[in-house]
Amino acid sequence: MAVDLDLPTTVLASTFLASGALHLVRPQVFEPMVPTPLRGHDRLLVRVSGVAEIACGAGLLVPPTREMAGWAGAALLVGVFPANLQMSIDHARRAQRTQTPQAIGVLAGTLARLPLQWPLVRIALRAAGRG
Incomplete structure (x- = not known):
């Protein structure tokens, strides 16, 4: 079966698969990211988003499911932006x-990541089929 993928879609699928797996294996890494209004269900939300990422990543790799996975992936990326x-x-x-160089560097990385979400969308x- 030919996969017929372009590089950006392959990178996005790989990113979804890796990130989704990490959400399931190490959910505690992602729990602090849960927005304050949604706190209380941190572990469940992290696991659900991990499963959704894996589903989107796998779906992007299979031509018959690529369109649906693309829509779902775009929605997921917008949904996790908060x-x-x-x-x-x-x-x-x-x-x-703390005003430490390490804390400032991590902040810079998180700020640089924010606008990168939109090219992924x-x-x-x-x-x-809509881009």
Whole structure:
């Protein structure tokens, strides 16, 4: 069976698969990212998002499911954006409090990650046939 994937879709699928697996194996890494209004169900939300990432990644690799996986992946990326924002807010507070080079560097990384979410959404939409 020919997979017929372009490089951006392959990278997005691989990213979803790796990140989803990490959500399931090490959920405690992601729990602090759960936005404050959703706290209390951290482990469940992290696991559900991990399963969703794996489903999107696998779906992008299979031509008959690629369109649906593209739509689902774009929605997932938009849906988890508040968690990425929460991570930046938390690291900004930590950097302000400690003012260490390491804390400032981690903050810079989380801030740089935020605008990268949108090209991933475009890749997912293109995989869905809408980009």
